Amino acid sequence: MTTSTNLTNPALSLGPVYYLWDGPKWRDFYFRIADEAPIAHVTIGEAVCSKRLHFIEPYVGEVIERLENAGKQVSLASLALVTLERESQLVRGLVRDSTHPIEANDLSALHLLAGRPHSIGPLVNVYNGATARLLASRGAISICLPPELPMASVRGILAENPGVAFEVFAFGRVPLAISARCAHARSKGLIKDNCQFICGEDTDGLTVETLDRQPFLSLNGVQTMSHTCQSLMQELPELAAAGVSRIRLSPQDCDMVAVAQIYDDAITGRCSTSESLVRLASAYPDVPFSNGFHHGQTGAAWIKVSARDGVPA
DSSP states (O other): OOOTTOOOOOEEEEOOOOSOOOHHHHHHHHHHHHHHOOOSEEEESOOSOGGGHHHHGGGHHHHHHHHHHTTOEEEEEOOSOOOSHHHHHHHHHHHHHOSSOEEEOSGGGHHHHTTSOEEEOTTSOOOSHHHHHHHHHTTEEEEEEOTTOOHHHHHHHHHHOTTSEEEEEEEEEEEEEEOSSOHHHHHTTOOGGGOTTGGGGOTTOEEEEOTTSOEEEEEETTEEEEEEEEEOSTTHHHHHHHTOOEEEEOOOSSOHHHHHHHHHHHHTTSSOHHHHHHHHHHHSTTSOEEOTGGGTSOTTOOOOBOTTTSSBO
């Protein structure tokens, strides 16, 4: 197992935008990431709802070009849920025609990608070392572990698979579930087949409250996400010591360049954990942070970690 004497810091990666942003906003977001963010690897594409694809398709080519000219590695995300023949054709076409690595977000893409280098996204349930070995044997060279995994499981999976690059979801609302039906449209009196792309009104998700008016979850079209934003800022030294290759940031509707710079400063030791958390709260205000899953507790919980030994205080 990799120890804290490892001199290699994990790189930063950026996952796909899960929300519906209009095309120009989506394009300009990635242009700024290309020009300003200390991020090594970027995954782009539509993972949540195939109906949204036409918003970003006109801009994909120029976004890839801008990112690669800035020295970023680029992967393309597959859909997280395939329910229609049209969607099946989209996935087959993506795998067949793409000259870039594919990130599989659903098991339906794995057969198509078998024997071809690819990555596994956090929406695929990789819960143990045996699953990771099987995926690696079929061509997976990088695996982003599900955000609900506790650190004990992360450490065990990495120890059993030393030849695979692993990524950990360290910032963003946690993707919890995806459905063939659209609760987001239903909440606004519409149905999925005639949704009018109403999810585009909520560019950072639609808050779901309990009967007591407490924020509970967030809706994003057919996807259900956490209300809290997972932040593993305190846990970065522990993740690095375990041998994690990349730290994934999931785009939120905030200044993600600032978020990336904060994480980079924390990883490289230019900024203390406590100061980094203050800066992060300023970059993404009004959304509580959580790290409970990482510590084997309720996902929405915030566990304070001792700066001295990296364990819950």
